[in-house]
Amino acid sequence: MNHYVPDFEMDEDYLIPDSSSLKRHKKSTMGDEDIMELLWQNGQVVMQSQNQRSGGNKRSEMMPSTAGREIRSGVMEDDTTPCNLFMQEDEMVSWLHYPSDDNNLDMYLHNNDIMYPGLSSSASVIIPASSSQPPPPPVVNAPSPRPPIPPSKRVDEEPSQTKTANFLHFSRTNKGNLTGSAPSSSNKASQAMTLSTVVESNDRPANEPPQSRASRVTDSTALVSGANIGFRGSMSSFGAAGTSSAGREPETYDLSASSSPGTGGSGASASVEPSSQKPPPATEDRKRKGIDTDDTECYSEDVEFEYHDAKKQKRGSTSAKRTRAAEVHNLSERRRRDRINEKMKALQELIPRCNKSDKASMLDEAIEYLKSLQMQVQMMSMGYNMVPMMFPGVQRYMPTMAPMGMGMGMGMGMDHVGMNRPMVPYPPVLPGSAMPNPTAAAAHLGQRFPVPRFQMAPVPVMGPTGSQAANPSDPMMNAFPMQNASQPRVPFADPYQQYIGLPPTQMLQPQAR
Amino acid sequence: MSSRRSGESSSETLKITDAQIVQLLSKLKQLLPEIRNRRSNKASASKVLQETCNYVRSLHREVDDLSDRLSQLLSTVDAESPEASVIRSLIM
Numbered sequence: 001m002n003h004y005v006p007d008f009e010m011d012e013d014y015l016i017p018d019s020s021s022l023k024r025h026k027k028s029t030m031g032d033e034d035i036m037e038l039l040w041q042n043g044q045v046v047m048q049s050q051n052q053r054s055g056g057n058k059r060s061e062m063m064p065s066t067a068g069r070e071i072r073s074g075v076m077e078d079d080t081t082p083c084n085l086f087m088q089e090d091e092m093v094s095w096l097h098y099p100s101d102d103n104n105l106d107m108y109l110h111n112n113d114i115m116y117p118g119l120s121s122s123a124s125v126i127i128p129a130s131s132s133q134p135p136p137p138p139v140v141n142a143p144s145p146r147p148p149i150p151p152s153k154r155v156d157e158e159p160s161q162t163k164t165a166n167f168l169h170f171s172r173t174n175k176g177n178l179t180g181s182a183p184s185s186s187n188k189a190s191q192a193m194t195l196s197t198v199v200e201s202n203d204r205p206a207n208e209p210p211q212s213r214a215s216r217v218t219d220s221t222a223l224v225s226g227a228n229i230g231f232r233g234s235m236s237s238f239g240a241a242g243t244s245s246a247g248r249e250p251e252t253y254d255l256s257a258s259s260s261p262g263t264g265g266s267g268a269s270a271s272v273e274p275s276s277q278k279p280p281p282a283t284e285d286r287k288r289k290g291i292d293t294d295d296t297e298c299y300s301e302d303v304e305f306e307y308h309d310a311k312k313q314k315r316g317s318t319s320a321k322r323t324r325a326a327e328v329h330n331l332s333e334r335r336r337r338d339r340i341n342e343k344m345k346a347l348q349e350l351i352p353r354c355n356k357s358d359k360a361s362m363l364d365e366a367i368e369y370l371k372s373l374q375m376q377v378q379m380m381s382m383g384y385n386m387v388p389m390m391f392p393g394v395q396r397y398m399p400t401m402a403p404m405g406m407g408m409g410m411g412m413g414m415d416h417v418g419m420n421r422p423m424v425p426y427p428p429v430l431p432g433s434a435m436p437n438p439t440a441a442a443a444h445l446g447q448r449f450p451v452p453r454f455q456m457a458p459v460p461v462m463g464p465t466g467s468q469a470a471n472p473s474d475p476m477m478n479a480f481p482m483q484n485a486s487q488p489r490v491p492f493a494d495p496y497q498q499y500i501g502l503p504p505t506q507m508l509q510p511q512a513r
Numbered sequence: 514m515s516s517r518r519s520g521e522s523s524s525e526t527l528k529i530t531d532a533q534i535v536q537l538l539s540k541l542k543q544l545l546p547e548i549r550n551r552r553s554n555k556a557s558a559s560k561v562l563q564e565t566c567n568y569v570r571s572l573h574r575e576v577d578d579l580s581d582r583l584s585q586l587l588s589t590v591d592a593e594s595p596e597a598s599v600i601r602s603l604i605m
Contacts, residue, residue, distance in 0.1 A: 336559070343562035350569045363537035366565060370544050373572040380579040383602075384586065 534558070541565055 348354050348362055351369045356362045538561050545564045556564070 340559050340562065343559055343566065347562055347566050347569070350566055350573075360533040360537060363534060363541065366569075367537065367540050367544065370541070370565065370569060370572075373569065373576070374544070377572055377575050377579065380576065380583065384579055384583055 538562075544568075 344359060344362065347366055348356075351362075351366055354362060354365050354369075356365060538558055542556060542561050545561070545568055
């Protein structure tokens with residue numbers, strides 16, 4: 001039990017500011033009670049139910065608080081002196097204001113709606129009184145006191161319950177823990193469970209009104225299991241924990257039992273929950289992979305944190321720290337990769353007819369598609385601007401245009417891809433006719449179609465406003481399809497080439513290409 | 514992605530793929546207007562991909578917009594005129 005302790009101290013830090021309600025008072029010495037039910041509110045144990053806050057509380061308290069707190073801080077050291085426990089206990093106790101535990105755990109478990117998804121944060125954490133102790137008794141004990149307490153009572157007792165919301169934060173993180181903790185040894189498992197439960201419950205509570213929380217609290221045991229269950233992923237872990245902690249035994253199992261309903265509930269909730277949660281709780285728990293549920297980044301983080309805590313308890317602070325660091329790193333790596341993959345998928349969807357599953361080829365296609373799109377846009381915009389110029393009426397512009405030098409060619413290349421205005425590279429066109437200013441070419445282009453200096457160099461020479469041009473232009477036009485994704489460039493060159501030679505209209509001069 | 518997914522198991526594949534990916538990403542970067550303009554040559558893969566998606570979407574919008582305008586223009590022109598054909602070809 002002591003191992004859980006350390007977190008409590010930290011809990012204070014973590015506690016969300018609103019957990020003001022946390023009562024720090026230490027309620028009772030922790031006896032060896034096995035199961036302490038802690039009502040978590042806002043990450044703090046509002047009430048510690050259990051017949052004996054003493055002893056067992058420590059453990060339980062720690063767990064919840066730790067869990068609530070941010071298990072991430074993971075600092076939990078297993079061996080905290082009982083004093084710490086007590087401290088934590090206070091918090092937890094306040095949170096849990098359930099009478100300590102009792103064996104009604106079962107009752108709680110079943111009674112609590114908390115167990116089911118929606119568990120309120122106030123889920124009492126049933127903390128096995130002593131990790132070392134055989135689980136059954138303590139767990140059982142813990143719940144007993146609870147059931148009798150009407151939910152409302154809890155509320156009254158713990159104003160902090162409302163704070164559960166705060167706890168939620170922790171619970172979220174804890175979710176991870178749950179999974180992580182679950183796997184830990186039976187003792188730990190139970191404890192972890194509690195922690196996780198606590199955590200979990202926190203999550204839930206946020207959504208629920210305080211009142212509900214109170215009710216939940218009563219079900220601390222139930223909560224625990226329920227909490228776990230209710231929460232994503234963690235729930236599963238909890239279930240797993242329950243199962244895994246066979247050692248814990250009855251309590252754990254109680255939890256598990258309750259959790260089973262919870263699990264059932266959680267299962268449902270789990271299913272409800274985003275798919276990110278991994279279904280097999282056992283596996284999840286066991287493997288610290290809890291973090292694997294990367295689906296939600298935060299979730300995974302939480303898991304990790306939770307997990308770390310549990311782990312830490314198991315091992316020693318140093319190793320736990322190291323592990324934690326590594327895990328954190330992995331987690332962030334994973335998240336980063338996920339982000340990139342997600343973007344790749346999005347890009348793949350944007351690209352039409354992209355059936356490549358390979359990243360490299362997909363990127364290749366993306367590049368080509370992007371280029372073709374750019375080209376298309378440029379062509380269209382240019383055409384849009386030029387077409388009006390093709391009309392005979394445009395001729396009026398002609399006279400106004402000063403003859404442009406042949407060298408009008410604009411050096412606009414594809415650089416201006418993004419431009420909507422057609423850049424009209426104007427190769428020398430009508431020597432005699434007024435050549436619109438390159439900049440104004442688009443607008444003034446009357447007779448000759450600007451020759452955009454595409455990289456592909458197609459020259460859209462359309463110009464013919466005259467009927468004569470009609471015919472020749474048609475074929476050319478037809479030949480020039482704007483294809484979206486595939487080879488946009490190719491068609492350009494040909495049609496234009498043909499066209500260039502055309503016509504005769506006054507506007508159009510054969511342009512040297 | 515598959516290689517990525519397999520992860521550890523195909524580290525070699527990953528290596529190869531990574532190099533290609535880096536190269537492709539840099540190519541992509543060149544095409545993106547924003548990144549290019551800002552002269553910020555360092556852009557994470559995630560950012561490049563994001564920018565690409567955004568750019569593709571904006572190009573799509575532009576194409577749609579131009580298509581609309583061209584069709585409007587088409588409506589103002591006789592169906593048989595050369596301009597019409599030009600426009601039609603552009604709209605495609």
